Amino acid sequence: MTIKNPHPLTICLSANTSWYLYNFRRNLIKRLIQSGYSVVTISPHDLFLSKLKELGCNTRTILIDNKGTNPFLDIWVLIQYLYYYWRIRPNITSHFTIKPVIYGSLASLLLSL
16 A cells, blocks of 8 residues: 655665665665655666666766775765755755765755755
8 A cells, every 4th residue: 555645755865876776775766756755866877877767766966986085086976965965955865885875974964954
């Protein structure tokens, strides 16, 4: 049984690959959308981005160097999260994998989300 939410919330899910979100969070995404939530995914562009769109969620792309240790590139990741969260104003953010957890969570904290 699916219960529609009368006041839809926006939920952002983020990981360092679209592949991860599709393969490990697909059922969560489907259930949230069926329940009436607006789901936005934030991840780098890869072959699974179109599959996330087919599930019915909105997608945003972000540039992340998964294995890099350059602090300037990591600051750029934080800036991208700040931009998206400032524009989207999600009610809930959830991050998976290490760089999204660190920089997405920091952006959420800085924007008081």
